[in-house]
Amino acid sequence: MIRHSGLRHLALTVSDVDRASAFYQHVFGMKIVWQPDPENVYLSSGCDNLALHRGAGGDPSAQRLDHLGFISSTIADLESAWEWAQAERLDIVHPLKRHRDGSVSFYIRDPDGNVIQVLYEPNISPRRIGS
Structure with missing residues (x-):
């Protein structure tokens, strides 16, 4: 068994990092904790971490998240x-x-x-x- 503290990190591929970041800040009150470059941003609501990475959409072989x-x-x-x-x-x-x-x-x-x-x-x- 892998010991852990809970599922608290999720990374999503988005088409527009600024737009997606604004959505999660406005809707869920998340705060930017790190933005290493314009293509990536990390948000948190205090005990979690949501990474938003710009990527090309439309790839049918890409991972799918329900x-x-x-x-x-x-x-x-x-x-x-x-x-x-x-x-x-x-x-x-x-x-x-x-x-x-x-x-x-x-x-x-x-x-x-x-x-x-x-x-x-x-x-x-x-x-x-x-x-």
């Missing part, structure tokens, strides 16, 4: 996020839904078409990194 997720601490936080996403006219893929396992989520799309699930999940939402 979606990524941002966890809400409470259902109330998630419902507020849903209201905000609608008010901001974000590209909503799937509306707010309560699932049979007790989770609640909705899905949006970033400017490059990456699907993002905003999720309350009762088994992990109340937990803090390292607990």
